Amino acid sequence: MLNPSGTISYREATVTSAINLATKQLMHSNPKLRVIGLGVNDPKRIFGTTDGLLEEFGETRVLDFPTSENAMLGYAIGLAINGIPSITVHQRFEFFLLAMDQLVNNAAKWFFMFGSKTSVPIVIRVVIGKGWGQGPTHSQSFHSWLSHIPGLKVAIPHDAQSAYDLLIEAVQDPNPVIFVEHRWIHNQIGRISIKPPSQGNSTRLGMRCRKEQIGNPAVTVVSLSFLASRIKSLYGSFKRLDIGFDHIILETIKPYDLQTIVESVRVTGLLLVTDFAPRTNSFAKEVVSEVVMSSGLLMKKPPKILTNPDVIEPTSFHTTKGLYFDDKELFCAVLTLLEIDYRLPSVQAEIHLIQRRLSETPHDVPDNYFKGPF
């Protein structure tokens, strides 16, 4: 699996296997690195992301842990400030809420408040649930909150390559990094380029995004995490209607690449930001407010955002239908910005196509392979 020559190789990978591969490579390149979390050694192996680690690295380095999220992060900080970095894992973001004291008051502050002498190399993997009745306390993402805290970095992969690259960069960064991992990207397959991690901790996770230009860009669309693939699924429809746009996928939101978005908006004059945070104080609004403050006068129309509503998710399959924006709403939001008439037969044909696709998969799963339970 490892390429001993240190050159780049390529392989097909799901996000799950990309995370698994990056973890193994990192553990090989740094014999001190540990993976810590409730269930990292259990039969399910964190949706397969920690497969084979126990067998390869042993139970000291791959450490199953008591159900004590707050103490677990404090413990990881104790290791980190004494030279032992770690990846800690939480199967749902909500459980990680129990560790907010250690995260905000210690992990984020340690380097600063003790005079910039001791860094805290920790990566915290948090998995976000969605669909299959995840309901009030298994479906939330607090990425917008965490981007609010100086001292932290927040990475959000959207596909196998970004998951692989971000995890490696996050672990090599000496600062605490939250790695926000949406359950709906785990099974996405992509071709990834693999490179053995460099030694030492001289690298830093900087602001990262991927910009995909479709045709002659008339609108700027910003996405993150699983929403990137939802937008990509609309590329065909946009191409057939000859609608060009910039799709900017944020891979880090703290820090984040505002400049790339602004530069695109200066060309297009139109902005749609998508996010799966509840609307109030969502990260989408952060992006919109910065863009408007720097380029508002150049904009042809007020920007649009698509977010989750300010709602607590009910569990019922039927009640969640229509609760969140779907691919059709995404598509139509772009059309609205461009003032394209929905009644045009060519547009109607694409909308029907999208609706048919939506009807083929229940609204509460990313694809038909997904059978829960979580």
Add this chain to the structure above:
Amino acid sequence: MISREFALKLAELYFKIRYLEKRISAEYTRGEIRCPTHLSLGQELFPSILGCLMRQEDLAISTHRGHAHYIAKQGSVYALVAELYGRSTGCSRGRGGSMHLVDKKQNFLGTTAIVGNSIPIGVGSAAAIKAHENNKEELSFIFFGDGAVEEGVFAESLNIAVLQELPAIFICENNSYSVYTHIKNRQPSIRKIHEWAKSFGVRSELLDLNNVKEAVENTDSLIHWARETRKPLFIEVATWREVEHCGPLNDDHLSYRSKTELAFWSLKNQEETIEDLVLSMGISIEILSEIKDKILSDIEYIFERVKLDPYEKTSDVFAGIYA
């Protein structure tokens, strides 16, 4: 048996902590030390005993009331005082203040201000000691108060230390108060902290500090046990803060502490206890006076000198957030 050297070192640490705290208390009202400061006055004895038993390579972590532990671990007094005055020569460059003391050279990892939240870091540090195979005797000392055991993270951390058999020394200095709230309003009186700790499966002892020689011998044998067995240890001691929870003054006019308690603790003059101990070892009063004078003149110099030190520029703090 306690040695002459031990008694001298104990006295030196005790008066170093006490005179420093008294000086901070005296200076505080001038308004130049502008940070929340929780003095160790009245709580010097046990940290001083441990200071004679902790080794440089041992790790230690403490709380908002951490001056005594920092000094006991040989933390730089200069860097502490400079920190209180917000100077860039402070142990945390003036960013942390009294509640965030660190001395990496002495393996004093830090003090944190949120009750209980340094405990798991001390446990993780013990795990780091265990991970380094050549660390055969090092320990991780974790200082906290009676309020911290009410935080969930205390129970989480103690469980982990016992489960993983980590060389962590939990030191609970019980001064009966969490800010102004007495322990009887916070914990059921039938449950003693050290007994509760024992139920986790850790060796747990309540140490009596009234007879200082016995206290030293008992502490020494417990620390020795921990170095040998590499197992966690829990120690509770009863103690008493002399001044207000936060700040330099006596606040007994607020009447939140009962007359009985105040009378009980005011009888315990630990300065005399330490002096008696030193004299009983055949050490002359002149030698003790020399030690005290040296401490006082060092403190005098430091308080004069740090005021000449620069402050970190506001614009420079932005570069200090990320490594």
